[in-house]
Amino acid sequence: MRAMIVKEFRQLKRDRRTVALLIVLPVLLLVVFGYAARFDVSRVTTVVVGPQAPAVAGALPAPFDVVEIDASGDRSLAASRIQDGTAVVGFVTGGAQIEALMDGTQLFAVQAAESSLARLAQQTRAAGAARPSVAVHILYNPNLTTAWIMIPGLNGLILLFIGTLITSLGIVRERQTGTIEQLAVMPFRPWDVIFGKIIPYLLLAALDLVAIVVIGMVLFGVPFVGNVATFAVGALLFLLVTLGMGVLVSTVSQNQGQAIQLAIMFVVPQILLSGLIFPVSSMASGVQWIAYVLPLKYFIDISRGVMLKATPLAALWAPLVVLAAMAVIVLGLAVLRFRRDLAPSVRRNDAAEPRSPRAAA
Amino acid sequence: MTWGVENASVVFGARTPLDNVTLRAAPSTVSIVVGGDGAGKSTLLRALVGLVRLNSGVCRRPAKKDIGYVPATAGLYVDLTVDENVAFSAAAYGLRGPELAKRSAALLERIGLSGARGRLVGHLSGGMRRKLAVGMALLHRPTMLVLDEPTTGVDPVSRAELWRLITGAAAGGSAVVVATTYVDEAHRASRVVLLEQGRSIATGAPADIVAAVPGALGVVASGEKPSETSWRWGSTWRVWAPTRDLPAGAEPLQPDFEDAVMIAALADERRLAVDDAAR
Numbered sequence: 001m002r003a004m005i006v007k008e009f010r011q012l013k014r015d016r017r018t019v020a021l022l023i024v025l026p027v028l029l030l031v032v033f034g035y036a037a038r039f040d041v042s043r044v045t046t047v048v049v050g051p052q053a054p055a056v057a058g059a060l061p062a063p064f065d066v067v068e069i070d071a072s073g074d075r076s077l078a079a080s081r082i083q084d085g086t087a088v089v090g091f092v093t094g095g096a097q098i099e100a101l102m103d104g105t106q107l108f109a110v111q112a113a114e115s116s117l118a119r120l121a122q123q124t125r126a127a128g129a130a131r132p133s134v135a136v137h138i139l140y141n142p143n144l145t146t147a148w149i150m151i152p153g154l155n156g157l158i159l160l161f162i163g164t165l166i167t168s169l170g171i172v173r174e175r176q177t178g179t180i181e182q183l184a185v186m187p188f189r190p191w192d193v194i195f196g197k198i199i200p201y202l203l204l205a206a207l208d209l210v211a212i213v214v215i216g217m218v219l220f221g222v223p224f225v226g227n228v229a230t231f232a233v234g235a236l237l238f239l240l241v242t243l244g245m246g247v248l249v250s251t252v253s254q255n256q257g258q259a260i261q262l263a264i265m266f267v268v269p270q271i272l273l274s275g276l277i278f279p280v281s282s283m284a285s286g287v288q289w290i291a292y293v294l295p296l297k298y299f300i301d302i303s304r305g306v307m308l309k310a311t312p313l314a315a316l317w318a319p320l321v322v323l324a325a326m327a328v329i330v331l332g333l334a335v336l337r338f339r340r341d342l343a344p345s346v347r348r349n350d351a352a353e354p355r356s357p358r359a360a361a
Numbered sequence: 362m363t364w365g366v367e368n369a370s371v372v373f374g375a376r377t378p379l380d381n382v383t384l385r386a387a388p389s390t391v392s393i394v395v396g397g398d399g400a401g402k403s404t405l406l407r408a409l410v411g412l413v414r415l416n417s418g419v420c421r422r423p424a425k426k427d428i429g430y431v432p433a434t435a436g437l438y439v440d441l442t443v444d445e446n447v448a449f450s451a452a453a454y455g456l457r458g459p460e461l462a463k464r465s466a467a468l469l470e471r472i473g474l475s476g477a478r479g480r481l482v483g484h485l486s487g488g489m490r491r492k493l494a495v496g497m498a499l500l501h502r503p504t505m506l507v508l509d510e511p512t513t514g515v516d517p518v519s520r521a522e523l524w525r526l527i528t529g530a531a532a533g534g535s536a537v538v539v540a541t542t543y544v545d546e547a548h549r550a551s552r553v554v555l556l557e558q559g560r561s562i563a564t565g566a567p568a569d570i571v572a573a574v575p576g577a578l579g580v581v582a583s584g585e586k587p588s589e590t591s592w593r594w595g596s597t598w599r600v601w602a603p604t605r606d607l608p609a610g611a612e613p614l615q616p617d618f619e620d621a622v623m624i625a626a627l628a629d630e631r632r633l634a635v636d637d638a639a640r
Contacts, residue, residue: 178434185410186453187425 017261025265029272035284036273041112043281047081049073050093057091061120063112064089075099082139084315085305089113091134098134104141105308107149108279140308148223151216152303153276156238156296158212160270162205163242164249165263171197171250171338172259180341190342194335198243205239213307226306230313234302237323241295244330251337270296298323362421363387364409364505364536369418371404371559378404380559381418385552386505386536391527393547394540395622396556402540403433405556406509409538422505426454429503429535433510435494439483443474446482447497454501464500472496472526488519495526499535506535513542524549544619555625563625571621575628576603578620579611587611590627601627 012019047068048057057066067087070077078090078101088109092099100117102110117134141148174180174197183193216222224231245266253259271277273287274296280288291297298319305311313320364386371379378401386392386409394402407413409422410430422428430436437446447468451461469475472492474485482490491511498506508527512520528549531537539546547553548567555563555570563570581587581598587608591600600611601624607613616624 177439178432178436179438181407181412181432181434182430182436184412185425185428185430186450187455188453 017258021261021264025268029268032269032287032290033272035287036290037278038282038284039108039278041109041279041282044089044109044113044116045087046089046091047073047078047087048091048093049075049078050091050095052093052098053091056093056098060091061116063116075101079139083309083311085301085309085311100134100136102136102138103309104138104144105149105304106279107141107144107146108282110138110144145220147216147220148308149304150276151212151220151222152307153274153296153300155209155212155216155235155303156274156299157271157276158208159205159235159239159299160242160267160296162201162208163239164246164266165260166204167198167201167243167246168249168253168259168263169256170201171247172253172256175250175253175341176255184342188342190339191335193342194247194338198247201246202239202243205242206235209235222307224307226308226310227313230316231303231306234299234306234316234320234323237320237327238295238299238302240327241323241330244327244332244334247334247338248330251334251341270294273297275300295323295326298326362423364421364423365392365538366405366409366415366421367419369405369408369415369420371408371413372416378559379408379415382554382556382559382561383564384409384538384554386538387551388504388536389531389534390551391531391537391539391549392552392554393550394538394554394556395542395544395547396540397542399558400556401559402542402556403509404559405554406430406507406538406540409505410507423503426501427504429498429501429506429530431491431494431498431508431511433513435490437482437490437494437497440481442479442481443469443485443493444478446493447500450497451500456501468496468500472522486519488515488523491515491523492519492526495523499526499530502533503530503535506530506537508537508539510540510542512546544622547618547622555622557626557629560629562629563621567618567621570625571616571618574616574621574624576601576624577605577607578602578614578616578624579607580614581608581611590631592623599623603628603631 042063043065044063046060046064046066047070048060048066049070050073051071053069053071053073057069060066068081075092078087078092081087082090082101082103088103088106090101092101100113102113104110114136117136121134138144174183213224217224246263249259249262249266253262269290273283273291274294275291276296280291280297283291301319302316305316365384367383369379369382370377382401382405384392384394384405394405396402404413408415408420410428411420411422438449441449447465448461451457451465456464466475469478474489474493477485477489482493485493495508495511498508511527512523515523524546527537527539541547551566553563553565553567553570554561565573579600579602580594581591581600583596587598587600590603591598599614599620600608602608
């Protein structure tokens with residue numbers, strides 16, 4: 001048995017990725033998770049409109065964080081700010097009672113806002129002061145149904161899974177079986193191989209996405225109120241990023257086991273830190289920045305915005321631009337690395353005949 | 362046109378898997394690269410087809426569409442059928458329609474896989490896979506055919522069939538380069554490169570390599586190992602005397618190609634020892 005234990009440790013010592021997965025990742029996840037895994041929201045972005053807007057804004061306690069006060073604004077302004085994601089809560093003053101519009105897609109923020117308003121009402125009653133009552137209207141997800149919030153995010157998770165894990169496994173299998181050498185010698189251009197390899201996964205993921213959205217709508221009643229084209233553009237950009245990550249993982253993996261390990265390291269932080277489960281706004285500032293480098297965060301913004309709130313394209317330009325930039329960078333890096341496997345021989349000492357005309361793929 | 366590499370060297374970090382090696386592959390000939398494991402055969406072949414960059418030297422190879430290559434792993438998709446593998450390879454070289462159907466049927470008939478067109482390659486025997494891989498590399502009638510150990514681990518019957526395919530390709534005009542660990546296959550070549558630790562220790566036609574054997578070869582019936590430069594041959598010893606002075610009791614013997622390979626390796630060892638001592 002001692003021989004077995006010694007042998008196992010020797011193998012582990014040389015398998016740095018497994019050691020990283022066993023030791024570094026859990027420690028990292030514990031620390032990050034500890035700071036990120038919070039459902040309590042300390043900041044709720046708020047807009048206050050109507051004639052009494054300045055007074056109401058001044059009286060709002062934490063966690064309301066007033067980002068806009070517009071005394072001339074009306075209900076539609078507050079609603080549009082919620083729709084485009086500028087604010088989670090909008091107070092509309094000037095009526096018989098103050099109306100609080102809340103973004104039902106921000107489950108924990110709404111809960112924090114409601115409990116803060118309840119506390120405020122209790123304090124007011126205890127002080128015997130007369131304050132106008134607040135009528136709460138929850139938009140987009142009036143019953144605060146968890147499935148409505150989770151399913152648009154899960155769409156992204158599934159695309160991430162297919163794009164990163166399945167793609168990397170598919171490419172690494174070519175390397176493991178030696179067929180990648182065969183491809184490199186065949187009269188394919190590197191682009192033919194790279195895109196010929198990832199396009200099937202792109203189509204498969206697109207098909208999967210449609211199926212999941214439809215199933216979510218049929219089984220869980222999740223609405224799809226926005227523009228399908230906007231959603232499709234966001235999904236395509238996100239998918240290009242995840243496919244790029246899959247290709248990158250494959251270029252540094254010699255076998256499928258290594259690819260799975262690396263893909264897990266790419267996927268797990270996105271599940272925990274992208275806002276899929278825990279609101280990004282409730283994370284400690286030290287880990288909050290991580291969310292902003294994760295593509296899933298931006299896809300979730302787009303997916304929830306389009307599906308639940310019909311957020312217009314103009315209001316989603318920021319996540320779309322970030323995803324487009326990520327797609328260019330990640331896919332570009334991946335293609336450059338993959339290309340090295342496919343065309344290593346171009347150099348001055350080669351006296352090969354001129355390239356053949358492009359062969360049919 | 363003669364393809365090949367001239368004074369080719371490949372360096373990977375501190376290792377030099379290929380050190381100043383020259384290989385020429387003329388049309389309608391079979392060139393064989395012989396060497397043990399780690400001798401540099403695969404690196405040489407991979408450099409020849411453009412998979413490895415040369416650190417020095419020159420490589421001449423035809424355009425990709427005119428190269429047929431089978432790596433040591435056979436390079437087949439085990440989860441595709443025989444027909445699907447052939448179709449993919451053919452499409453890569455622009456073969457389609459009736460021409461593909463004709464060539465594919467002829468190929469599968471020739472390698473005895475006509476009845477296995479719908480079988481998954483993963484379900485074929487090792488010999489069948491090798492024959493399929495070589496056959497697929499021939500489908501587009503390459504100018505240069507490069508095969509990395511196509512016969513390793515293959516039964517004798519399949520091996521003979523593979524060699525029929527290989528020599529048939531050369532007869533059809535291809536310049537064929539084959540790497541092998543089997544010394545007995547070298548007699549099929551018009552030119553042999555003998556590799557040892559990345560260096561070429563003998564080059565030429567098999568008969569020329571045998572004729573150029575230095576020193577003298579003898580046979581000793583039995584007993585203790587007669588000298589450092591002797592090796593077992595059945596119940597006897599083969600003895601190589603670099604200075605032609607065979608030990609007492611040794612019967613002079615005309616070397617064959619296998620002896621020539623052993624002597625080339627021993628001579629190389631001695632040369633290295635002398636070089637080391639000189640340093």
